[in-house]
Amino acid sequence: MSVIDVHRPHSLDKEHAREAAEILAKDLSQQFDVNYQWEGDVLRFKRSGVKGQLNLSHADLHIHLELGMMLRPFKSRIEQEIHSQLDQIIKA
Numbered sequence: 001m002s003v004i005d006v007h008r009p010h011s012l013d014k015e016h017a018r019e020a021a022e023i024l025a026k027d028l029s030q031q032f033d034v035n036y037q038w039e040g041d042v043l044r045f046k047r048s049g050v051k052g053q054l055n056l057s058h059a060d061l062h063i064h065l066e067l068g069m070m071l072r073p074f075k076s077r078i079e080q081e082i083h084s085q086l087d088q089i090i091k092a
Contacts, residue, residue: 002072004052004065004079010090014058020089021054021061027085032078061090 010017021043025036034047043054045065052065063082067075 002067002075004063004067004075004082006061006063006079006082006086008061008063008086008090009059010061011059012090014056017056017058017061017090020086021056023089024063024082024085025054028078028081031081032074061086 010020012020018041025034025043025045028034028045029036032047032050034045034050036043036045038044041056043056045052045054049068049071050065052063055062055064065078067078071078
């Protein structure tokens, strides 16, 4: 199992932080065919070969994804896309 673990500080209010997380989730869903669902302030990701979550707090977005063997070769691309999206949607 290969892991992607990203913490990104933010200064957004809860509503805007949630909107930023939703934008990221939609992008990952489109690019990597990942399903997602909110459970309170936790956004859960799942598809064959990947599972994880995005935890939303008042000062931090924490993304933790576990990639199976088939998606391991795409780890750097997925991680790069997460950082790229966060750079665009969060101004810490």
